[in-house]
Amino acid sequence: xxxxxxxxxxxxxxxxxxxxxxxxxxxxxxxxxxxxxxxxxxxxxxxxxxxxxxxxxxxxxxxxxxxxxxxxxxxxxxxxxxxxxxxxxxxxxxxxxxxxxxxxxxxxxxxxxxxxxxxxxxxxxxxxxxxxxxxxxxxxxxxxxxxxxxxxxxxxxxxxxxxxxxxxxxxxxxxxxxxxxxxxxxxxxxxxxxxxxxxxxxxxxxxxxxxxxxxxxxxxxxxxxxxxxxxxxxxxxxxxxxxxxxxxxxxxxxxxxxxxxxxxxxxxxxxxxxxxxxxxxxxxxxxxxxxxxxxxxxxxxxxxxxxxxxxxxxxxxxxxxxxxxxxxxxxxxxxxxxxxxxxxxxxxxxxxxxxxxxxxxxxxxxxxxxxxxxxxxxxxxxxxxxxxxxxxxxxxxxxxxxxxxxxxxxxxxxxxxxxxxxxxxxxxxxxxxxxxxxxxxxxxxxxxxxxxxxxxxxxxxxxxxxxxxxxxxxxxxxxxxxxxxx
Amino acid sequence: xxxxxxxxxxxxxxxxxxxxxxxxxxxxxxxxxxxxxxxxxxxxxxxxxxxxxxxxxxxxxxxxxxxxxxxxxxxxxxxxxxxxxxxxxxxxxxxx
Numbered sequence: 001x002x003x004x005x006x007x008x009x010x011x012x013x014x015x016x017x018x019x020x021x022x023x024x025x026x027x028x029x030x031x032x033x034x035x036x037x038x039x040x041x042x043x044x045x046x047x048x049x050x051x052x053x054x055x056x057x058x059x060x061x062x063x064x065x066x067x068x069x070x071x072x073x074x075x076x077x078x079x080x081x082x083x084x085x086x087x088x089x090x091x092x093x094x095x096x097x098x099x100x101x102x103x104x105x106x107x108x109x110x111x112x113x114x115x116x117x118x119x120x121x122x123x124x125x126x127x128x129x130x131x132x133x134x135x136x137x138x139x140x141x142x143x144x145x146x147x148x149x150x151x152x153x154x155x156x157x158x159x160x161x162x163x164x165x166x167x168x169x170x171x172x173x174x175x176x177x178x179x180x181x182x183x184x185x186x187x188x189x190x191x192x193x194x195x196x197x198x199x200x201x202x203x204x205x206x207x208x209x210x211x212x213x214x215x216x217x218x219x220x221x222x223x224x225x226x227x228x229x230x231x232x233x234x235x236x237x238x239x240x241x242x243x244x245x246x247x248x249x250x251x252x253x254x255x256x257x258x259x260x261x262x263x264x265x266x267x268x269x270x271x272x273x274x275x276x277x278x279x280x281x282x283x284x285x286x287x288x289x290x291x292x293x294x295x296x297x298x299x300x301x302x303x304x305x306x307x308x309x310x311x312x313x314x315x316x317x318x319x320x321x322x323x324x325x326x327x328x329x330x331x332x333x334x335x336x337x338x339x340x341x342x343x344x345x346x347x348x349x350x351x352x353x354x355x356x357x358x359x360x361x362x363x364x365x366x367x368x369x370x371x372x373x374x375x376x377x378x379x380x381x382x383x384x385x386x387x388x389x390x391x392x393x394x395x396x397x398x399x400x401x402x403x404x405x406x407x408x409x410x411x412x413x414x415x416x417x418x419x420x421x422x423x424x425x426x427x428x429x430x431x432x433x434x435x436x437x438x439x440x441x442x443x444x445x446x447x448x449x450x451x452x453x454x455x456x457x458x459x460x461x462x463x464x465x466x467x468x469x470x471x472x473x474x475x476x477x478x479x480x481x482x483x484x485x486x
Numbered sequence: 487x488x489x490x491x492x493x494x495x496x497x498x499x500x501x502x503x504x505x506x507x508x509x510x511x512x513x514x515x516x517x518x519x520x521x522x523x524x525x526x527x528x529x530x531x532x533x534x535x536x537x538x539x540x541x542x543x544x545x546x547x548x549x550x551x552x553x554x555x556x557x558x559x560x561x562x563x564x565x566x567x568x569x570x571x572x573x574x575x576x577x578x579x580x581x582x
Contacts, residue, residue, distance in 0.1 A: 087500055124565065127501040185562055233529050271500050275525060278501045282508035293567050303566040308497035311528055311545035348497065 015395030016095040017049035024280065027100060031287040044280035045094075051273040052091050053396045055266070059084070060399045062262040064408050067340060069249035078338070079331065081384035081409040085267070085343025087274035089387060089412040090130045094277070095394035098154070099133035102161060106132065107288055109165045114301065121172040122292055123165075123191040123304035126285035127278060131193050131416055132161040138386040139428055146431045156431075160424065164193060167420075171195045172304045174456040178356050180470045181463040182313050187470075190356070191304025194349035196417035197375075198357050199448045201368055202455040205357055208367055219362045221314035224321075237324075237345055238267030244328070245340075267343060302470075307352045315360040320346040322362075323369040327413070330373045339380045344413035350376055359463060372419075379418035382425070384411035454480070489539040489580040492523045494561055496544040499527030506544060506564040513574050519581050540580060542573075 012019055021042035028038030063082050071078045093099060106129055113119040136157035143153035168191050175198065176189035208214065242263030246256035310316055327341045350372050351365070358365035388409040391397050400410065415421060423441040430438035457480035465474045494510060496503035503525035511523045526534040528545055535541060535554045542561040559576060563569040 087498075090501075124567075127505060185560075187566060187568060188562065234527070271498060271527070274500045275504050278504035278525075279508060282505045285505050286509055286512075289567065303568075305565050306496075306502045308502045308528075308544045309562070309565075311497035317529075 012097070013395070017046050017053070017394075017396050020049065020094060021046040023100060024284075028283060031284065033283060033287070037283060041280045041283050044276055048091060048273055048276040048280060049394070049396050051276065052088065052270075053398065055269055055273060056397050056399045058262075059266045059270075060408060062259065062266070063245075063340070063342070066245040066249045066251070066259055067408070069251065070245065070340075073248070073250055077332065077335075079340040081339045081381065081388075081411045083339050083342045083344050083380060083413040084410050085270060086349070086412050086414045086416075087271050088343065088410065089134065091274055091277055092387060092391045092394065092410070093130040093133040093137065095390060095396070096133050096137035098136060098157075099130070101158075102129040102132040102136065103284065103288055105158065105162060106165050107292060109162060110169060110292065111295065113166065113169055119169040119173055120301050121169045121176075121189050121191055121304045122301045123169060123172065124289045124292060125191055125304055125306045126288045127281065128192055128306060132164055134383075134387070135164055135421075136161045137390050138383060138425070141386055141389065142425065142428060143431055148431060156428065160428065164196075167196055168193050169304070171198070172302065174452070174460065175356060176302050177460040177463040177467070177470060177476060178359060179310070181467040182356065182360055183309055184467070185309060187303060188309060189302040189304050190307055190309065192307045192349075192352075192416070194307060194353050194416040195356060196420045197350075197353050197372070198456075199452045200419045200444070201354065201357055201372065202459075203448065203451050204371060205364065205368055206455065208364055214363065217363045219318075221318040221360075221362050224314070224318045224362075234267040234271065235264040238264035241267075241342055241345060263342070270343065307348065310352050310355065313355055313360055315358075315362045315365055316348075316352055316355040317346075318362050319351040319355055319365045319369050320348065322366045323347060323351055323373065326370050327373055327377075330377055334374055334377055337377045337381055338384060338409075339377055339411055339413060341377075341413055347373075347376060347414050349414040349416040350418075357459075359459075359466075375422070376413055376415060376418045379415040379422050380411045380413045382422060383415055384409040387411050488582055489577065490521055491538045492521050492540045492542060492577070493526045493534050493538040494523060494542045494544070494564075495526050495528040495531055495534070497528055499525055499530070502544050502565070503527075506542070506561050509564050510542065510561075510577075513570065514577070517574065517578055519578055521577075521581055540577070542577075 024045050025038050025042035028041050029035060067079065103126065106123065110123050114122060139160045140153040140157035143156055144150055146153065148156060172189035172191040175195055179190050180186065239260045242260035243256065246259040251259065324345050327345060327347065331337050331339060331341050351369050354365040354368040354372065358368060388400065391410055392400050423445050426437040426441045457477035461475050461477050461480055464476050468474055469476060492510065494503045494507040507523045507525040514521055514523070531554065535556050539556055541554065541556055541558045543558055544561045544565065559573060563573045
């Protein structure tokens with residue numbers, strides 16, 4: 001018995017690229033999958049991790065060379081944390097040993113809330129359970145030295161993840177008319193946690209709408225997107241950023257050209273690796289989906305989906321292209337920022353949120369996004385050490401582990417619901433004795449939460465009035481004013 | 487021309503499209519339909535469409551853009567589970 005336990009504990013130390021496939025294999029068998037398919041899913045996970053590691057080995061030295069040269073030229077404002085995009089963050093999050101437990105957590109909470117009538121959203125987006133894994137992992141890392149102890153810290157991690165699941169469902173309920181007005185797809189909602197940041201954006205948008213003449217500016221985002229559409233392609237973005245970094249680093253022509261191609265390659269190949277991950281997780285996602293749909297046949301609900309249902313809204317991509325240069329400028333001037341923007345230069349989690357709230361109005365959406373960039377840079381800076389430590393703990397990313405001077409962190413600028421996360425983490429940090437910031441956050445959150453419900457009822461009504469309403473009801477919240485902005 | 491190569495597009499070509507593509511693969515296999523299914527990034531659709539016969543899109547984007555040389559079906563049923571049967575029937579018809 002003792003030797004069996006010893007074997008398991010040894011095995012868990014072998015690294016995520018070996019351990020995860022085995023966990024995945026067992027999970028798939030438990031879900032009743034054929035063993036050949038289960039084996040395939042497990043192996044794909046291992047392959048995705050291995051591929052990520054190879055890429056890290058390529059990407060990190062390439063970016064570090066440019067990063068260190070930039071720091072040598074601009075020593076007062078070092079940017080040691082590389083934004084490698086959400087694809088990388090999602091893969092790293094699965095290395096948290098408790099990540100798979102986020103599936104049952106999300107499903108159980110959703111079932112209870114549907115059963116009790118607290119939500120109408122059936123969240124079938126099983127891909128984005130990884131966000132809950134990052135919360136669990138980061139909260140337990142933040143509190144591991146507090147009086148709660150490691151067990152208490154882990155429990156808090158699960159508690160915050162559970163709260164997140166609840167908030168996502170409420171947010172999906174309160175945005176579904178706005179989403180419907182943009183997409184015209186009936187029966188769906190967006191249950192992605194990015195939309196939680198509407199809680200602090202809603203009062204700001206109300207202020208923006210008070211600017212005289214702002215409603216009169218006419219734009220045609222479709223033309224803009226068609227003309228600049230190619231800018232949105234990953235490899236073009238990578239090449240442009242490589243060029244900017246190379247020039248800032250003072251490289252010679254050969255080094256600039258090399259960096260341009262390297263950066264284009266990094267931004268093209270990372271998503272491919274993450275795609276392997278998605279394929280490996282697809283059977284689990286499907287199994288969970290079927291499980292939930294079988295339990296709620298015929299009951300009226302909206303199906304909660306990931307953000308790509310919004311991908312057809314031209315204003316989203318136009319906002320992204322407008323916001324991108326501001327991300328670079330803010331990164332260069334904000335004193336607290338340590339992030340070198342790269343993989344999330346089109347910051348979907350920010351621009352999709354502003355697009356939903358601004359209902360496809362490019363001007364309002366862009367102003368909101370620009371206001372949001374400092375928040376997102378703040379979150380990406382704050383969470384960089386946490387994601388880096390988690391990546392190192394996988395035992396896979398040798399490049400990170402070998403980085404002796406500590407220069408070079410990994411982060412993602414698209415920290416979803418960045419403002420919410422920062423507020424929640426400052427509140428949790430009160431357990432470590434840091435009270436002041438947390439107290440401010442509690443006050444701000446309380447105000448925003450109160451405002452949110454009122455603002456959403458008003459905006460849901462306005463969206464329903466514009467579209468005719470999902471269920472043919474142009475005024476779903478009879479207790480709120482029907483007008484657009486008051 | 488019978489459909490042999492199907493692409494499934496989402497906003498990043500990573501998550502949603504792969505999940506939907508995997509589901510489509512299984513559904514087609516169950517019906518004994520021979521077709522290659524690939525997940526792609528909607529931002530690269532113009533180049534991807536040249537290597538495919540049918541687009542199943544998670545976003546309403548492509549159905550509005552008439553520039554694509556291939557037919558487009560909505561992939562939303564693959565995510566919500568509502569209307570999967572008719573979608574597969576339609577694809578089955580197109581593969582003949």
